[in-house]
Amino acid sequence: MSIKTTPHxxxxxxxxLKLSLLERQRAFALNLEPTKQDAxxxxxxxQLQDGLEALEAQAADLDGPEDSTSDLAKARKQYEELYAQFHGQAAPTADxxxxxxxxLTDDFAAAQSRPGQGSGRRSAKNVRFRDEPAEEVEDSEEIANRAALFADQERYRDEPAAPDQSIMDNQQIHAYHKQVLRDQDEQLDLLSQSVGRQRVLGIQMGNELEEQNELLDDVERGVDRHTGALDRARKRLGHVARKSKDNWSWVTxxxxxCILVLLIVLLK
Known part of the structure; x- marks a missing residue:
């Protein structure tokens, strides 16, 4: 083997391997397919055989006596027993x-356990179903709470409930309707006042917007004036630059x- 192996x-x-074979036996007991792990x-x-051969070759090179109680001998013995058990040549030993x-004690105990073994069986739990839910017995307190929850007096209404006019005489009905009309008039007055305040606010906002528009117009006119002044100044600077250029040309x-005249005089 390329990797150094130790007896441990x-x-x-x-x-x-022991765990794998125990699981294989457990699968046989449960009528499952244990051959999936055979490969x-x-x-x-x-791998175990190759490791044993490599260690035995090392021990032979060192000429050391092989002790029957050593880990290597123990591993060789277990390999032979595992090989015989896997191929069905012998029954598993206690070792x-x-x-x-x-x-690994807990793992071995779990691998050797059988279905039904454990601390105790759980009691079967029976659940009974009824075809009609109405047959179920309800608690009186639960019924009272449901009745209070869905009672008419607990329901929400946008408008107050009108009194029963069947037990009222004509004067009482007339007085009731007059009171209703007065309440409606008061509500309309409040609504009218609210609309009036909204109208005043709208007018004030309109006036403010007009003032802001006037300020923006003034700013725009000022920008136009300054833009015109800058354009005129730019034109003047261009005119001066052209004149300066022409003057320098005449000077040159x-x-x-003059230089030409001097040369002619000197050459004569």
Missing amino acids: QLLLLADH HISRTLN LRHPNDPA IGILI
Whole structure:
């Protein structure tokens, strides 16, 4: 093997094989298909065999006597028992039902458990259903709460309930309607006052907008004036620049003529 193997690692691999075989036996007991893990178990057996051969070759090179109680001998013995159990040549021994590493004791116990084993069976819980919900017995307090919740006096109304006019005489009915009309008039007066306030606010907002528009017009006129002044100043600067350029041209021509005259005089 390319990776260095120790006897302790081989014993852990043997524990893994033990668990796999115990799960395989458990699957047989539950009438399941245990052959799904056979390829994995076979590969693990081959890995264990390769590791044993590598360690035995190292021990032979060192010429050291192999102690029957050593981890290597123990791993070899467990490999032979696991191989025989997997191929059906022998029944599992007691040593194969216990792990080499005490930390795996719970896993081995779980793998050897059978359905129905445990702290105790749970009592069956029966649930009865009724075809008609009305047959269920309701608590009196629950009925009272439901009646209070859906009572007519608890319902919300946008308008107050009108009195029963069947027990009122003509004068009482007339007085009631006059009172209703007075209440409506008061509400209309309040609504009219509110509309009037809204109208005043609208007029004030309109006046404010007109003033703001006038201010914006003044700003726009000022911007136009300054823009015109800047344009005129730009034109004047351009005119001055052109004149200056023309003047410098005439000065240059005069200087050149003077130089030419001097050259003619000197050459004569």
